Amino acid sequence: QSVLTQPPSASGTPGQRVTISCSGSSSNIGSKTVTWYQHLPGTAPKLLIYSNNQRPSGVPDRFSGSKSGTSASLAISGLQSEDEADYYCAAWDDSLNAVVFGGGTRLTVL
């Protein structure tokens, strides 16, 4: 059971907009920033969003992040086949003194 809660799966058709949620508590998302990663099997995780809503250079603006209270969301607009991957949220947890990850959401592009 992960400290941050994500839906196990999400799907959409090319061109659609999909949103992936990440729910936490006051000791993590509620008081710390959220980071999002994209992970393809056999490769290194890729940083998508940091500090809740900031995109590193090279990440398309189709990817956006937001946070409200103890929840965060990753939105992907103009869905493309290459977006098919696993997506993880993460944040520092003040109670655990640890980085906590969500369980991951597998995105399928139909």
Next chain:
Amino acid sequence: EVQLVESGGGLVQPGGSLRLSCAASGFTFSSYCMSWVRQAPGKGLEWVANMKEDGSEKYNVDSVKGRFTISRDNAKNSLYLQMNSLRVEDTAVYYCARDYYDSGRPTPGKYWGQGTLVIVSS
């Protein structure tokens, strides 16, 4: 170019030990907090431990407390993970990552290694 290269993985029996290494290049290693993150087969990412840039602070997940020790050698631009009393459930790909700070706390950021596989099995 930032590079992180893990090594030291392999097959080990339950109760055994392994030492993972992460060789860093392309940046000032001594200026960054570093993390170990793992992914067990069929499971999600799990943060394992991190160590502050000067080695003065380190944290780890409860499941490895007392068994795994993170360390670093800034003169050698290297991060280590000493893993003792290994269990079957420690089987995973282990990644090292360079952290970034926000809200005063470190989180794995943009740069990750390709990972090294640890298999704990009899």
